[in-house]
Amino acid sequence: MPAVRPRLLYVTDLAYQARGRRYCDEDIFLTARLRARFDLALCHPLDAAALMDGFDAVVVRNSGPVLGYQSAYDAFREQALATGTRVYNPLTGKADMAGKQYLLDLSAAGFPVIPTVGSTEDLDRLPPAERYVVKPKLGADSVGLRIVPAGQIAAAARGEVLIQPCVDFVHEVSFYFVDDDFEYALYAPDPERRWELQPYPATAADLEFARRFVDWNDLGHGIQRVDACRARDGGLLLVELEDLNPYLSLEALPEEARDAFVGTFTASLSRFVQGALSPA
Known part of the structure; x- marks a missing residue:
């Protein structure tokens, strides 16, 4: 049974160097807020397998591309699956979590992808x-x-x-979901400045597009980011579906929207740790 205050192992690489962004700032902000609800410890992805037995759940966040530590990540997955450790996002993702094969599969199946x-x-x-x-x-x-x-x-x-x-597109846009619920969208109006993001007012058609991929992935719990590009004909095409450790670009949101996301994220983690929802 979980402790009175659930114990989370938050996996992140605070030293990871990302182009145009500081991933560590996002995790410092999120963990500072999550501590109001959870007993929480941060660890590097290389240490996750050795430490995770002492926690109610493992939260994989801005841990960087696993290509840099593939064998350690594979060992972490194998151990977590063998012991039934609750990992957020769950390890059943069919998109970037499992490589890029899904782009081939979705393209062949006629989904709106590049x-x-x-x-x-x-x-x-x-x-x-x-x-x-x-x-x-x-x-x-x-x-x-x-x-x-x-x-x-x-x-x-x-x-x-x-x-x-090589698609000639108008802009890139990302849709962020928590537990299958849409939270916010951001876009880069200038394709040459893809990291200069602004809030994007998603339309019903936009959300129908994004939800199609979230439904396909059937992850159940966790955070997903649907990255798309707006083609010259006005339609959207999937660029990637990030279901492992999507960067959230929270710094691009107004304070009220950031607070709303933290509340949703906290509630999702609480349900996940306590097993209030069925396993994914």
Whole structure:
């Protein structure tokens, strides 16, 4: 049974260097607020497996791309699943948590994603393009992403990669969900300044688009971020579905919206730790 004040192990890498953002500030802010409800300790992702037995749940937040510590992360997953440790987000995610295969699967199934294939042999399945985006199938945080001319695609797309046409889009927009409930949206009006985010007034059509992917993932608990781009024809296309440790860009929200998110996040964690909701 959980303690009177639930005990959380909050996994984060406070030293992780992200382009254009300070991930550590977000986790310092969130943990300061969560301490009003939980007994809480922070740890580096490399230490999570060794420490997690002493807590009611493990919260994986801004821990950085797992590519930098893949074997340790795999061991953490294996141990958590074997012992039944409650991990938030749950380890059943089908999107970025499991790699980029989902982009191939969703594209083949006709979902509104940027058209994606895994081999130059399948380029005929993509719309014609002058440039292509090539990125590792197990990539994260734009690591290894390249934009190459069509004439160089055969040489560039080797190994386990994803290939997409380079889409000419109006802006990028992200939709943030907690336990399947929409919380807020942010967008980058200038595609050349993708980290300068502003609150975005999501329409009913926007939310229908985003919910389609949240429903597909069927995660049940936790935080998800649906990243999309607005094509020139006005439609949205999925860029990625982040279900492992999505950065929340809380600094881009007004104070009232940040407070509302903290309240929702705290309530979600309380339900998760106490087992008030069915396991995902």
